[in-house]
Amino acid sequence: MTMPPEPDPTRLEELFATALELDHDRRAGWLESACAGDQLLRQRLDQLLAASSGEELSAIDPTRAARLIESNLQPEPEEIGSYRIIDRLGEGGMGTVYLAERVEGGFEQRVALKLIKRGMDSDAILARFQQERQILARLEHPAIARLLEGGSTTDGRPYFAMEYVEGVPITVHASERRLSVEAILELAVEVCDAVQHAHRNLVVHRDLKPSNVLVTSAGRVKLVDFGIAKLLARDEAEGSDATVLGARALTLDYASPEQVKGEVVTTASDVYSLGVLLFELLAGCSPYGAEPSSVEQKIRRIEEGDVPRLSAAARRAHPGEHGRALARRLAGDLDAVLAKALARDPARRYASAEALAEDLGRHRRSEPVRARAPARWYRAERFLRRHRLGVALAAAAILALVAGLAGTAWQARVAARERDRAESHAARAEAVQDFLTTLLQSVDPYRTGGAPWTAEELLDRGVERIDAGALGNPLVAAELLGVMGGVGRSLGQLERSETLWRRSLALRREQLPGSPELAEGLRGLAAVLYIRGSHDEAEALLLEALELERGRPRTEPRALARTLEQLGVLLHERSQHAAARAHYQEALGLLRTVAGDTRAETAGLLANLGGLHQAAGELEAAETLQREALELELAVLGPAHPGLAVTMGNLAATLRQRGDWEGAERLHREALAISRAALGDEHPEVATKLSNLAAVLRSRGAHEEAAAVFREVLALDRKLLGERHAYVAFSLDNLAGSLAELGELDEALASFALAHEILRESRGERSVEVASNRVSTAVALALAGRPAEAEPLLVTGLELYGETLAPNHPRRARAIAALGAVLVDLGRDGEAEAHFRDALELRGQARHPETVAPMVGLGRLLLRGRALDEALALLESAADIARETLPGEHVDRVGAELALASALRARGDHARGAGASQAAHAALSRGIGPRWQRLRAELAATGGS
Amino acid sequence: MRLREQVTAVLAQAGESIEEDRRVLDRLVPLVYDELRRLAHRQLAREGHRLTLDTTALVHEAWLKLVDGHQAPVGSRAYFFGAAARAMRQVLVDAARRRRRHKRGGGITATTLEEESARIDATADEVLALDLALERLAAAHPRPARVMELRCFAGLGVDETAELLGVATRTVNRDLAFAQAWLRSELGASNGATLAPGP
Incomplete structure (x- = not known):
């Protein structure tokens, strides 16, 4: 690069100075004449004038100049401590590093010597060095340069000698x-x-x-x-x-x-x-x-x-x-x-x-990296936020299962004699974990970039991958099929769950005979079969598992407790209450021997025991156990877990039976909300919750609403469980009951008939469910004014109840009261009175809303028989209970008020009588269905205003 | 004080203008150089971790230390400060050169070379670029270059410079403006920007 020739220096300086003093607008003209055609001069002047403005240049930045000087200015020290400086290696923010050497005992040691620059707090550094030197001296590792020595120079600057690298x-x-x-x-x-x-x-x-x-x-x-x-x-x-x-x-x-x-x-x-x-x-x-x-x-x-x-x-x-x-x-x-x-x-x-x-x-x-585990949880969290909770729970279920596998693997590891097995188990758990990780990642919308996957697709994808044989190891496949089967069950995909569990179980039977894993497979399939209604096969599987586990010397108490509980539930369902209770109690005893946290399982067992009491009509004991279970679950699972809703629903059912319909409805609605949020709308659990809610609604007299909800339940049950499932029959019964109350008798009777057919098939001719169906059908017929057809059904029902229920079971009381009403319709007052009295006796002293109707029935009979005092006392009491426990527009409460008014009028107390009937009139004109019609007809017949 | 006598003696030989008596300057600069280095060292040591180089203070300190004001002839201040500015410039340029030599020759990558090093390298480059530009400026425009040197490396103000050089302040201002424009156009916008604004 050649320098451009310079014009005459003195002239350039002079013209520049003059031009600088001129205004901008005058400058151009002046330059033109001053340069007089000297292009070079003009060009150079323009250049300099253009560079004349700007920040004033004075010196090098003083701080950086200082660093530059310091890095050079000071004479390099020749010696530091006992080290001779050979060369300077470099400098840093903290000081300068020298290559130095020390001769000691004829051995030449080269070190990197870090001389801390001035301005650092030398005393503090040295004091810290004194504190730390012991620790630093312990650092002996081939990949760590050793700190050899620390000290200070004659002018007080600290230095450190380190192994030279x-x-x-x-x-x-x-x-x-x-x-x-x-x-x-x-x-x-x-x-x-x-x-x-x-x-x-x-x-x-x-x-x-x-x-x-x-x-x-x-x-x-x-x-x-x-x-x-x-x-x-x-x-x-x-x-x-x-x-x-x-x-x-x-x-x-x-x-x-x-x-x-x-x-x-x-x-x-x-x-x-x-x-x-x-x-x-x-x-x-x-x-x-x-x-x-x-x-x-x-x-x-x-x-x-x-x-x-x-x-x-x-x-x-x-x-x-x-x-x-x-x-x-x-x-x-x-x-x-x-x-x-x-x-x-x-x-x-x-x-x-x-x-x-x-x-x-x-x-x-x-091998799978651990870093992906938290990422997996993290993704699961995002899942939870982005998807309907039900899908997220499927993912969470998988994760929980994986965590469980890891847990068993670790426990298994402890048993020294089973080390080999444990190690293969651990390896398997890891393979499973890896598989699921990949699976979850594949459905993460962030990674797929498309629409979020549904839980169903998640399962599909998982099964596909298993089928593709990506796993190789049949044990891993067995484990995974079980995991997927469990997820399928959680999702309410029962048929698929059953298929998966069957495949898993077959592999387990083949590969791991007599092992805890086989027992796990038996339990897994039994659980689905139980929900699907195949109780016999479920029982057989559970008994096989029980035998296997009892035969092994070191069966895990938790696993055995699980088998016992499942068997208990099955026995419970079959109304073998004593056997069920024994199983639950043994399971509870086993859990007490486990060192870890067993609150979740304990809660489940307590709730089941509570359910037994409830079924036995021991409502107080049931409530106590169920509340205890609920508290445990709340502590372990948190307030949003679907497991909580199950117990809540059962407690609500107990409350309903105890007559606390308001409390029951509140709990049912809460449980329903939890289940829906957690599991989505289409899930067997949600159907159960809806059904429970509808039952309370019916009890409270809200038949239209109840019927609508029962229809919803029925549709869900059919979809999820199939046309011939016992639950479909229960729903048909429930719906029919509400329809009968609304006067829709034809549809009601058709539903009862279908339910009867299904129940005879699935539960047996003489089952308690068939009994309930008979009783409900009879009530409908009685409401329709066909008491002659109702009577034999009630008799059959009561006979079956006698075989299947405790003598003081509320259902029996309800049926006896219904028979009393039918007998009234049939004109057999004496028999009717005896039945009403029996029903009330079964209820004891409880101020239960369901005692209102038989009390009113009995009261009317007494009134007809001119036993005025007793009738009035009874009806006063019935109206009291009704006012206390029933909503204002409940047909039984209105009926009680009207009966009381009649009794008062019969005693000549017309003022109170008029007042009592007055209160009932508004509701009377609005009520829909045969019971209300009958009340209105009675009122017209007795001429009450 | 041998050094002090030496410096004073050299100053006594000085003629009317610095340009005319390069010999004096050439003898003076090395004497001042060592002292400035020492003073700079001391100053930095005093400054501690607030590391700045106050060239003005350094040069004045050197004058007090190296020259017996009573013995020195009138006008020798100008000689001395001219020499001091040149020496200061030399100190920085030498530091920068050593720095660069180190960088090229070393291949030293062992232990603890940090960002700090890169900054010092950049400063070294700036110093060398400025030195070179000043040299070229001095070739055609000696007085503006001198004014600039005094300003940059001895930190002298306009009045002081005018007094030292025996010219009007207006001339100093004109020279400064010229030198700055010249250097800016020489160093280019990017290099120019690395120089710090004046006080």
Whole structure:
């Protein structure tokens, strides 16, 4: 480059000075004439004038000049302590590093000597060194440069002598040698090992960065400056000036968020720095991006920034196919590992450098990495937020099952004699976990980029993958089929669940005869079969499981308790209450021998026991047990868990039977809300909840609403359980009952008939369910004015109840009262009176709303028989109970008021009589259905106004 | 004080103008150079971690230390400050050169080279660029270059400079404006920006 020729210097200076003093607008004209055609002069003047404005140049920036001078000005020391300085290696924010040597005992020792620069608090540094030197001296590791000595120079500057390392920063090494991902990971594991060694000795590096992580020419890692950062750390009080901020800024690129924020620095901070370093090595760029930014920007990015995915960063950093290939290599495991190492919250990071190294090792051995486990939970959380809760719960169910597998694997590990089995179990659990992880990731909408998957699709995908034989190991397949079967059951996909469990069980029978895993498979299939109504097969399977488990010397009490509970439920369902109770109690006893937390299982058993009491009509005991179970579950499961809703629903049923309809309705609605939120609208549990709610509605006289809900339940049951399931029959019965109350007799009778058919098939000719169907049908016929047809049905029903229910069971009382009413209609007053009295006797002293109707029936009979005093007393009492327990517009309450009015009039108390009937009139005119019609007809006949 | 006598003696030999007596300057600069280095060292040591280089203070301190004001002839202040500015410039340039030599020759990557090093390197480059530009400026425009040198490396103000050089302040201002425009156009916008604004 040649310099342009310069015009006459003096003339240039003069013209420049003059031009500068001229106004802008006059300058151009003046220049034109002054230069008089000298193009070179004119050009140069224009150039200088253009450069005449701007910031005034004076000197080199005094701070930087100072650093420059300092780095050169002072004479290099010839000796520091007992070391002779050979060369200067470099300088840093904290001082200068020299190569020095010491001759001691004829042995020449070369060291890197770090001379701390002036201005650092020398006394404090040396004091800290005295404190730390014992610890630092313990750091003996081939990959850690040893700290040999610390001291101070004659002019009071601290220095540290460290093992001299001839090496280059790891980043330089990696790029110079073009290291492969595998080679980088190998080095990284070495680095982690060294850091872990330090951490075990309670030394945190605090300043891990490429210039402190060196690689020797032999390719070995060597970490320098361990513990130095802490020695040099200033106390916060004196650390407020710009230089300290500056010093901190020097290493910002590798600092953890907590370091930037000035919070407590722990081993997790080193893990973070290792993460940044590894990120840079693998991706070829910093996680914070390549462009330089201000200290403030950096701090903000470290504090707030989500670190990008490793593979995405690598893709951006490398153009073309190389970038794509690298991104593919890094995607997945290493993305997850780096994300975990670089988690903003220290608690979410790897707990140690060792844990990081282990995961890198797993990745290198193609084993599933741990980093993906929390990511999986994290994704599950996102699932929960983004999907209907039901789907999320399917995912959560899978995760819970996986957690369970891990738990058993660990417990199994403890039994030394079964070590081999345990290890294969553990390996299996891991394979299962890996499979599910991949599966969940495949349905993560963030990863699929499309619409979120439904839980059904999740299952489909899982089964597909199992069928594709990706698993190889039949044991793993058996385990997974079970997991998927369990999920299917949770989702209410019972047929699919059964198929999966059958496949799983077949594999287990083949591969693991006599094992706890086989028992688990038997239980799993039995649970689905139970819900599907195949009780006989379920029982056979459970008995097989029980035999197997009782025959094994070290059966886990929890597993046995589960088998016993399932059997208990089955016996309970078959009304073998005593046997069911014995099973539950044995299970409870077993759980008491387990050391761990068994509250969840205990709660389940208590609730089931409560259910037994409820079925036996022992409502107080039932309520106590169910409330206890509910409290346990609330504590263990939290307020939104669907399991809670089951117990809540059962408690509500007890309350309903005890006559607390308001309380029952409230609990039922709450349980329904929980189930719906957790399981979605189409789930057997939700159907049960709806049914329970409708039953309370019916009790309270809201027949229209009840009928609508029962129809919903029926549709759900048919869809979920099939046309001939017993639950379909229950729903038909319930719906028919409400329809009869509304006067829709034809549909009611058809429904009862269909239900009867199904129940005879599924529950047996003489089952309690058939009995209930008979009784309900009879009530409908009686309402329709066909008491002659009703009577034999009631007699049959009561006969069956006598075989299946406790003598004082509320259902019996209800049926006897119904028979009393039919007998009244048939004109057999004497028999009717006896039945009413029987029914009331069964109820005891309870002020139950269902006692109102038989009391009124009896009262009317007494009134007709002119037993006025007794009738009045009875009817006063009935009206009292009705007012206390029934809504104002309930037909029985209105009936009680009217009967009381008649009695009062019969006694000549017309004023009160008129008042009593007055109150009932408004409701009377609005009521729909045969009971109301009958009341209105009676009122017209007796001439009451 | 051998050094002090030496400096004073050299100053006594000085002629009417600095440009005319390069010999004096050439003898003076090395004497001042060592002292400035020492003074700079001391100043930085005193400053501690608030590291700034106050060239003005340094040069004045050197004058007091190196020259016996009573013995020195009238006008020798100008000689001395001219020499001091040149020496200061030399100190910085030498530091920068050493720095660069180190960087090129070393291949030193062992232990603890940090960002700090990169900053010092950048400063070294700036110093060398400014030195080179000033040299070229001095070739065609000696007085503006001198004024600029005094300003940049001895931190002298306009009045002081005018007095030292025996010219009107208006001339100093004109020279400064010219030198600055010249340097800006020479160093280019990017390099120019690395120089700090004046006091």
